[in-house]
Structure formats: structure tokens, C-alpha cells
Amino acid sequence: MGESTAVLVEKKHRTLGLSDEQVLGMYRDMLLARKLDERTWLLNRAGKVPFVLSCQGQEAAQVGAAYALDKEKDYLCPYYRDAGVVLVFGMTARELMLNSFARAEDPNSGGRQMPGHFGGKKYRILSGSSPVTTQVPHAVGLALAGRMEGKDFVSFVSFGEGSSNQGDFHEGANFAGVHKLPVIFFCENNRYAISVPYSKQVACESIADRAQGYGFPGVSVDGSDILEVYRVTKEAADRARRGEGPTLIEARCFRFSPHSSDDDDRSYRPEGEVEEDKQYDPLRLFNRYLKEVEVLTDKLEQEIHDSVAKIVDDATEYAENAAPPQPEDTLKHVYAETGRDGKWQ
Amino acid sequence: MAVISYIEAINQALREEMDRDQKVFILGEDVGLKGGVFKTTEGLYDRFGSERVLDTPLAESAIVGVGIGAAAYGFKPVAEIQFADFIMPAVNQIVSEAAKMRYRSNGDWNCPMVVRAPYGGGVHGGPYHSQCIEAMFCNVPGLKVVAPSTPYDMKGLLKSSIRDDDPVLFLEHKRCYRLIKGDVPEKDYIVPIGKADVKREGEDITVISFGLTLHFALQAAERLAKDGYSAHILDLRTLYPLDKEAILEAARKTGKVLIVHEDNKEGGIGGEVAAMIAEECLFELDAPIKRLGAPDVPAGPFNGVMEKFYMLNPDKIYEAMRELADF
Numbered sequence: 001m002g003e004s005t006a007v008l009v010e011k012k013h014r015t016l017g018l019s020d021e022q023v024l025g026m027y028r029d030m031l032l033a034r035k036l037d038e039r040t041w042l043l044n045r046a047g048k049v050p051f052v053l054s055c056q057g058q059e060a061a062q063v064g065a066a067y068a069l070d071k072e073k074d075y076l077c078p079y080y081r082d083a084g085v086v087l088v089f090g091m092t093a094r095e096l097m098l099n100s101f102a103r104a105e106d107p108n109s110g111g112r113q114m115p116g117h118f119g120g121k122k123y124r125i126l127s128g129s130s131p132v133t134t135q136v137p138h139a140v141g142l143a144l145a146g147r148m149e150g151k152d153f154v155s156f157v158s159f160g161e162g163s164s165n166q167g168d169f170h171e172g173a174n175f176a177g178v179h180k181l182p183v184i185f186f187c188e189n190n191r192y193a194i195s196v197p198y199s200k201q202v203a204c205e206s207i208a209d210r211a212q213g214y215g216f217p218g219v220s221v222d223g224s225d226i227l228e229v230y231r232v233t234k235e236a237a238d239r240a241r242r243g244e245g246p247t248l249i250e251a252r253c254f255r256f257s258p259h260s261s262d263d264d265d266r267s268y269r270p271e272g273e274v275e276e277d278k279q280y281d282p283l284r285l286f287n288r289y290l291k292e293v294e295v296l297t298d299k300l301e302q303e304i305h306d307s308v309a310k311i312v313d314d315a316t317e318y319a320e321n322a323a324p325p326q327p328e329d330t331l332k333h334v335y336a337e338t339g340r341d342g343k344w345q
Numbered sequence: 346m347a348v349i350s351y352i353e354a355i356n357q358a359l360r361e362e363m364d365r366d367q368k369v370f371i372l373g374e375d376v377g378l379k380g381g382v383f384k385t386t387e388g389l390y391d392r393f394g395s396e397r398v399l400d401t402p403l404a405e406s407a408i409v410g411v412g413i414g415a416a417a418y419g420f421k422p423v424a425e426i427q428f429a430d431f432i433m434p435a436v437n438q439i440v441s442e443a444a445k446m447r448y449r450s451n452g453d454w455n456c457p458m459v460v461r462a463p464y465g466g467g468v469h470g471g472p473y474h475s476q477c478i479e480a481m482f483c484n485v486p487g488l489k490v491v492a493p494s495t496p497y498d499m500k501g502l503l504k505s506s507i508r509d510d511d512p513v514l515f516l517e518h519k520r521c522y523r524l525i526k527g528d529v530p531e532k533d534y535i536v537p538i539g540k541a542d543v544k545r546e547g548e549d550i551t552v553i554s555f556g557l558t559l560h561f562a563l564q565a566a567e568r569l570a571k572d573g574y575s576a577h578i579l580d581l582r583t584l585y586p587l588d589k590e591a592i593l594e595a596a597r598k599t600g601k602v603l604i605v606h607e608d609n610k611e612g613g614i615g616g617e618v619a620a621m622i623a624e625e626c627l628f629e630l631d632a633p634i635k636r637l638g639a640p641d642v643p644a645g646p647f648n649g650v651m652e653k654f655y656m657l658n659p660d661k662i663y664e665a666m667r668e669l670a671d672f
Contacts, residue, residue, distance in 0.1 A: 110451030119450045126417055127450035131441045137407045141414020148396060148420070167434065171407035178402055333452035334486050336510035
């Protein structure tokens with residue numbers, strides 16, 4: 001790209017109200033999400049962590065959306081690929097690694113849940129489960145609670161396009177539409193529900209089209225373009241805070257990994273597809289943008305990469321050496337007052 | 346003390362808890378302006394407004410799921426499922442979400458909500474307004490299942506359930522709503538979750554039951570008394586987790602146990618009660634443990650003759666009690 005284009009795009013993050021420092025922070029968070037993810041695959045193949053759910057290819061959508069929210073007051077109901085979202089909201093690399101290693105100290109679940117099942121009250125991240133889409137009505141309930149208390153927080157819920165077929169998506173979206181609740185329904189459409197492609201899941205062109213039936217706007221955005229994701233999510237958050245109700249956002253993403261560490265996508269994805277999709281690697285695209293607008297220099301890039309590598313190493317070492325839960329911890333936290341058999345007294 | 350009906354006890358408990366705690370609110374289908382299809386929430390909309398007595402879209406999973414979100418935030422939602430038969434779309438939310446929220450988050454989050462559901466037959470409700478659903482939920486750690494039988498227990502247990510820090514599935518026998526009346530104190534009181542209650546003292550046989558069949562058993566016990574046998578009757582009140590201590594004590598008391606529930610016999614909670622007794626005090630018994638339940642067919646044909654055939658009644662329970670007493 002020539003000089004003139006660079007000037008044009010430079011306006012982009014500034015016109016969105018993002019400082020150079022903020023976009024560098026966004027880049028760092030994307031990179032951290034990616035590098036932690038890559039590390040967990042290595043650890044999995046080395047037999048050290050039993051399971052991996054990946055965010056690779058969706059980092060721009062995740063980090064861009066999370067930056068558009070208020071980290072001090074908004075609530076999150078993320079889904080299992082959302083490492084990028086929870087990192088922005090304060091979850092640390094060590095905490096994510098503790099989650100992967102299922103250690104006692106893991107703030108998400110103390111080793112109870114599979115990796116990627118995020119939760120943490122201090123970050124206002126509501127604990128999620130494995131049956132997909134159940135988090136959608138929860139986000140609506142959080143928004144309802146906020147409205148009843150006169151708060152102006154936004155409730156952000158994310159899910160895959162496969163989840164948009166579930167009844168809970170419909171029930172939750174409809175409820176939020178009827179009551180004009182401050183919810184952002186954020187669909188990370190990576191075009192695959194494990195092995196089933198978009199064409200076999202959804203008959204409408206875009207997931208965003210579904211919003212029409214609920215009486216609120218639906219927006220489709222290039223999920224590899226972090227600034228566009230930021231822009232539409234910011235608009236949705238502003239609308240929600242103004243009391244104008246929910247928005248459905250479809251972020252069109254790519255999935256660079258198999259569904260999970262137990263999946264082999266070569267049996268169902270056309271040969272060469274992933275490589276082709278990687279042209280739109282959100283990390284590379286944002287790196288290019290930041291260099292074009294001269295926010296990211298080679299030196300700064302090296303520094304960020306070195307620092308992220310250090311964070312990933314530190315997190316790995318910390319989590320690997322962290323204590324496992326005690327076997328008897330299995331009996332705790334079934335009910336509020338836990339007796340010796342795990343039941344209340 | 347005032348004599349009130351089972352349904353009035355529910356209404357009073359809801360009103361008093363909503364007066365007491367601003368965080369308590371009701372959500373469900375037709376609960377607001379109409380006051381519920383059974384009139385359980387009558388008058389509450391006028392008193393507390395449309396936000397705290399929230400008419401929702403017809404969508405059970407959202408009724409429970411939205412309640413879970415609000416509960417996690419710190420509210421105390423009381424979600425109404427209009428008929429227990431219609432709870433099925435919300436099972437994922439109850440079992441996978443509400444019940445496991447505390448456990449899966451290692452105690453970080455919890456879900457203090459009540460899901461009320463009218464269950465049971467005898468009201469010409471056909472197969473989808475008559476079912477007993479408790480067995481499906483009595484194997485779900487993290488969830489409490491409560492099923493009161495009397496107005497006193499109803500009011501005290503509903504209050505306990507609303508004040509509880511964990512999710513409670515609260516089962517109301519719809520035939521009992523206006524059929525059962527009883528003394529209820531004017532002042533605030535609670536009945537603890539997890540405690541069964543002896544409703545009749547006796548020496549010869551023990552009957553363990555809850556809900557409508559508990560009342561049938563009490564009637565049958567009067568008849569049995571004329572035969573010279575006295576029945577000891579235990580009301581389970583909480584179906585999960587069961588009050589093991591009270592069950593074993595009641596079983597040991599007479600050495601002859603009959604477990605009665607309206608639900609189908611096979612796979613009903615009677616099996617669990619029987620297993621507890623067999624495991625802990627088999628050699629203290631004087632007769633095999635007996636169970637009496639509905640035939641193993643779907644609950645509740647609409648036709649009156651068929652429904653009567655399906656449902657238990659005082660006569661059927663009397664026969665079983667007499668047989669056990671004679672053993």
C-alpha cells in the first residue's frame with residue numbers, strides 16, 4: 001500500500017477514538033491470545049494438558065469487541081473460544097494456563113471444567129458450560145438485573161454460528177428484544193460447527209439477518225478487521241447504554257485450527273482451505289495496518305513479541321508447577337453450606 | 346392461626362418475601378396482570394408492579410435461563426413454569442446451568458433461584474397437565490427438590506426456598522391447591538429444606554409419601570385404625586437430597602414400610618427411599634419393603650374413568666397398607 005492509503009487508514013483508529021497506545025494494546029492482546037493458544041497445543045501433544053479449544057483466527061473479533069466494552073462495569077457471557085475476550089477483561093496468562101492445566105488455583109473453576117469454560121466474578125465473567133448457547137438467556141438475565149437496579153452496564157454474550165440454531169438463542173434474543181435490554185449478541189461465525197459447514201446449518205445469508213425477527217438491528221462485520229469489529233461493537237454498546245436495546249453482531253471469522261485437540265479437520269475441510277483462509281489472518285492484517293500507519297515499528301514489534309513470549313513461558317511454568325486440587329475438593333461447592341459428603345448440613 | 350388453602354399459602358409466602366426483600370421478583374407466563382392461570386400470583390402485580398411480577402414470552406428455557414442470569418447477579422428470581430409438564434424445554438437450564446453454577450465455578454458464582462412448577466394429576470389434565478416430574482430431577486447434585494403437602498409446610502418451605510443460596514425446584518401439587526386447607530401462623534416462620542416430617546404417629550406400619558398421596562394415606566390410616574392397626578406416616582417434604590435420618594428412623598419404628606407416590610412406580614423416587622432402607626436397616630425389618638405408585642404408563646388419560654384407574658386414591662392405599670399390616 002502506498003503512502004496515501006496509509007494516511008487514510010491512519011484516520012481509522014484515530015477517528016474511532018482509539019489512541020496509538022490502545023491499538024498497540026489490542027495488538028498485544030491478540031498476540032498473547034494466539035501465542036498462549038499455540039503453546040497449549042504443544043503442551044497437549046506433549047501429553048501435559050488433556051484438551052485444547054482454540055481461538056486461532058478469531059482474535060480480532062474477540063479483542064476488538066472486548067475493547068469496545070467497559071471493562072469496569074460490563075458483564076460477559078463468553079463462549080469456549082473467547083480467550084481474546086477474557087484476556088482484555090483482565091484474566092491473566094497465568095490464569096488461562098492454570099485453566100488448561102486444571103490446577104487448584106484456576107480462577108475459572110479450580111480444575112473442575114475443561115479449558116475454555118471461562119468464569120470469574122472479579123472480572124464479571126459469568127461461568128459457562130459445555131452445552132452450547134445456554135449462556136444467551138443468562139446474559140439477558142444479567143441485563144434485566146442491571147435494568148432493575150438502574151445500572152447502565154451492558155451484557156455481552158458471544159457464541160458460534162452453530163449456536164444461533166439453538167432454541168436458547170431464539171428465546172434469549174426474543175426476550176431481550178421484547179424488554180429492550182442492553183445486550184450485545186455477538187456471533188463469531190467461523191463457518192464450521194465442528195465439521196458441519198455453514199451451508200448445512202443456516203439457510204439465510206448472514207446470522208445478522210436473524211435480528212429482524214427480534215425487532216433489533218443485526219450487523220455483519222468482517223471479523224478479521226479488528227477496527228471494524230471495534231466500531232460496530234462500540235455502536236451496539238452505546239445504543240444499549242442509551243436504552244435503545246440489543247444488537248446482534250455477526251463477526252465473519254475463520255477457524256485456523258480443528259474444532260478441538262481431539263478433532264482432525266482434514267477429514268472434512270477441503271485441502272488447502274485453511275492455508276487460503278490464513279491470508280486473512282487477523283494478526284497479520286493488524287500488524288500490517290499498524291506498520292503502515294507507523295504505530296508499530298520493527299523495534300516495538302520485537303519488544304512486544306519478546307514480552308509476550310516471556311509471559312507465555314512464565315504462565316506455562318507457573319501453571320505446570322502449581323498445585324493440583326486435593327482429591328477431596330471434589331466434594332466441595334455443591335451447595336452453599338457444604339457438609340462432609342458434599343451435601344448441606 | 347388462620348385456616349388457609351395450599352394455594353393461599355403460596356401467595357402469602359410470595360407476597361411476604363417480596364415485601365421483605367427487594368431482590369425477590371417473579372417471572373413467568375401469565376403471572377402478572379392475570380395473576381397466574383391458577384391465580385397463585387393474584388394481587389402481586391398490583392402490589393409490586395410489572396417489573397417485579399414479570400410477564401414473559403412463552404418460552405420456558407428463557408424463563409429459567411433469564412432467571413439464572415439475574416440470580417447470578419444477586420437477585421432472587423422466582424420463576425414459574427405454568428405446568429410441570431412444560432418444564433422440559435428448561436431442563437438444560439435447570440440441570441446444566443442452575444444446578445452446576447456453584448460447583449463448576451468452584452464456589453465463585455451461585456444461583457439462588459426458585460423454579461415453581463404445579464405437578465400431578467386428578468384434575469382432568471390429560472397426559473400433559475398431570476405429570477409428576479420429580480424423579481427426573483432427584484439425581485442432580487446442586488439442585489434441591491422440594492414438594493410440600495400442607496399449607497403450613499408450603500408457606501414455610503417456599504420462604505426457605507426463596508431465602509436459599511442455591512437453586513430449588515419447588516413442586517406444588519395442583520390438585521392440592523384448593524383441596525387442602527390447614528392452619529398457618531400469622532407471624533413469619535420458615536420450614537427448613539431437607540427435613541422430612543412425621544404427619545402421624547403409629548406403631549404397626551410406616552408409610553412414606555408426599556403431596557396428594559400423603560393426604561390419601563392419612564385418610565387411609567383412619568380407616569386402618571378401625572381395623573386395629575396404627576400407621577406411622579412420614580412426609581418427605583424435600584425429595585432431593587432426601588432426609589435419610591428421618592427415613593431410617595421411620596422405617597425402624599415399625600419394621601414395615603410402604604412407600605407411596607403418585608408418580609410411576611418404576612424409576613420413581615420410592616426406589617431410592619427403598620434402597621436407603623435396605624442398605625441401612627434391612628435386618629431390622631419385619632416385611633419386604635413395599636412400593637405403591639402409578640402403573641408404568643404415561644401419566645393421566647383425560648377420560649375420567651381412565652384417569653381414576655391411573656390415579657392412586659385412599660382405597661388403593663388402604664388396601665396396600667392393610668396387606669402390609671397383615672404380613
